[in-house]
Amino acid sequence: MSTLQEKAIPVGQKATRLVVRRRLTPTVIVYLALVALLVVGSVLVGLRGEVLLDQGGILNILTRATALGLVAIGQTMVILTGSLDLSVAYLVGLTSLIAAETMAGRDGMVVPGVLLALAVAAGVGLVNGLVITVLKANAFIATLGVALILRGYLEDNYTGPAGDVPRGFQHLGYDRIGPVPVAALLMLAAAALAWWYLSRTRPGYHMYAVGGDIEVARLSGVPTRRVIVTAHVLCSVAAGLTGIYLASRLGSGAPYVGTDAGYDLESIAAVVLGGTLLAGGRGGVVGTIGGVLILATLDTIFDDLEVDPFFKDVVRGVVLVTAVALYARRMIANRAPGRLA
């Protein structure tokens, strides 16, 4: 059917169409949508006589984006590899507790607290990766199982916030340069690092290869197991960083800080919104940050407009499905008919 249509289009026209298609990658679309959202949002908020992008507005957007952004950077790597991590939400809570309890209000314990939290996170990621590669459990089930185990541990040992972060460490959560929080810059730095890793190094290429087709990757000599385990460890470390950041903001560790914000499904939504294929092999961190910024901007606009908070969820759901439907449409146009799960 499509071949018939293509024949009807003159060659020159077809070429320009292809060029436009090539340029309009999902990443570009995400940032165009972000700009459009900022413009529309500014107008709507402006109609109420307020300003969306004043100092407070920018601060609000970036603060919201920091925690979700960190989780989503890790989730991007895992999804690119063709896997999935449902355990990040509980892990964020767990690492915030570990960091805060180790520090226990002492300045000298900041570094050990951070390192211990990251080590535990890496351990959880290692377990995720090994369950998937060695026990050959489906990633969905493996990480859901690990999430349930973490949840059991948290529910059994904690009823509320615990631990205490020294004042000095709270600078990480609250210091800012102009309207830009330091933590947001650190998040962007982590994103840049992840971008470099994924698009400029051999292990990063391997992640795309494994996500694209694990059999082809294996036959080409890619150590697929190691790649999957690495992705999961990096993802969990990113979740650990989120936990540490949230501990610094809250002043203590909180067991359900990750699940209350729904970081597991929310981060997957942000990654997919950013144009990364859920099946893996296509996409990147740049798009993910765009997706995170869109979600954060939507929240901020709704807050400024004093929209019912439940309406936010409805809009989010619609935005998510619409965006992915758009990307799917373009993929079909570019490639031979094929379907995703």
Next chain:
Amino acid sequence: MTWRPRLAEGTAPVLVVLLLLLIGLAVAGPAYDEPSGYLALLKRAAPLMILAIGQYFVIVSGGFDLSVGALVTAGVVIAARLINGSESATARVILLVLAFGLLVGLVNGLITTKLLVPSFIVTLGMLLVLDGAIFLWTGGAPRGALSAGFRTFGRGAVDVPALGEVPWSVLILLGILLAAALFMRGGTGRALVAVGDNEAAVRLSGGQVDRLRLLAFVLSGLLAAVAAILLGGFAGVSAQVGDGLEFRAITAVVLGGVLLGGGRGSVVAAAAGALSLEALFTLLNLLGVSGALESAVQGVIIIAAVAYASLGNGVRQRLRWWPQQRDSARPAQPAAS
């Protein structure tokens, strides 16, 4: 090699597990000396088993349905608000809740098949929309009350000759299970499994892939509405009634040996997985394991179940011939049906 057991592949382990759990219950709890104890267990498990049957249709055809938990909450909240204690509205509202489930399933299925969005994302979006819309409509907290007639299905019982008092929910469950098992033995059911196994092959051989997947989502939505009616009757109105049910239903289906990604597994085994899960919780309760550790045990068990299922194949193949090891994730042998 050519001999095929009568049970579908993957059914035997879950039945063994279920049997062990039931024996464990009989040993641990005096309530399980008589049939009534098991009947009560079945009554408690009925909503989850029905959800698992619905989820099975979607999973075996290669998708996910994450919206069922939110759909259950929506069903209960809508029913409570519309009935508002009036007995005369019951029948109308029950039909409305069922129609709502059907509609949600239809939307999920249409977006998945026509707009080609992965079902994980579609149903995740639906989860967000339902959660938000329901609370937007009710203003944050569920209002109204269910009528006694509505609650009969969840907690009432009926006299059946020769069996005595049998809860309505058990009868409904058995009816659905029987219908589902017969459906999966028929042509449409087999085609549904085939879609999950190899979609291209079904399409090339003239199967209506889109219509089949749409059917799976519609059935899942409809059964979630049924589960909502039972749960509303059993547990009453609350905004948390459906929380986490989607993951629990998926867990149950996987525990039943159904392959995520589709193409393998039986619906009876999926229902048995749900019953096992409920029996496990009951047993842990009887043994005095704290409720907090329940989820940890659930986590260990699903990992073990899935690892057993996939490693079982891997180990067998490795013993045969080394290079075949890489096929272990997806053995070439077709599903026994």
